[in-house]
Amino acid sequence: MLALGHSFEERAAQWVQAQGWQILQRNYRCKLGEIDIIAEDNQQLVFIEVRARSNRRFASAAGSVDRRKQQKLVRAAALYLRNAGSRQNFPCRFDVIAFDPRQSGQDAELQWIRSAFTA
Template sequence: MQGPGDWYEDAATRWLCAQGWQVVQRNFHCKLGEIDIIALDGEYLVFVEVRARSNPRFSSAAASVDRRKQRKLLRAARVFLQRNAQWRARPCRFDVLAFNPRQSMPEPAPQWIRSAFSA
């Protein structure tokens, strides 16, 4: 059974593919963290964090990627690269796709934050 997070990750994957990206892996897990989507954007290997907010009274979806979450993503990305040597020579970046509540949209468009943070 899919939860709301899965729906947003599916929507993010569709959006990335529509932009011409190639998804390498979804839901990479290790003991240090998890990466929602790993994809190729041209020469870049991009680690994508998907965030969503359903209630506009709380901080934006993008703002929820705080320092603690960034550190977990960095650690998980290092593990991914250690386990997958074929990607090590690529330049890497960390993007955020944030879905914020909108009215009357069948599938909300994400807010794309390219190079949201760096190592």
């Protein structure tokens, strides 16, 4: 399952780069949590959570970013910003890139949720 998760993160990173954003860091880990992708979009920092589901019977991939997960992301982002140098005063947002299985076919569909939640 770890390899599958990595492949979705790779697809998300490719999508981010295709938008013209600069990826600053992937899999940022700290004592407060992990952020899958940190990117810069036109002098705005974007903290991106990547989620995937293989089965439609349970909550959607985006729906699995619950309040607890949001709080962990916000705390990890705050720690990242303390060491962000000249970017620490950039405006920030939290996006979710979710992959849910299609009704037919194997390939999961990418869904981008800009500003999925606020801090």
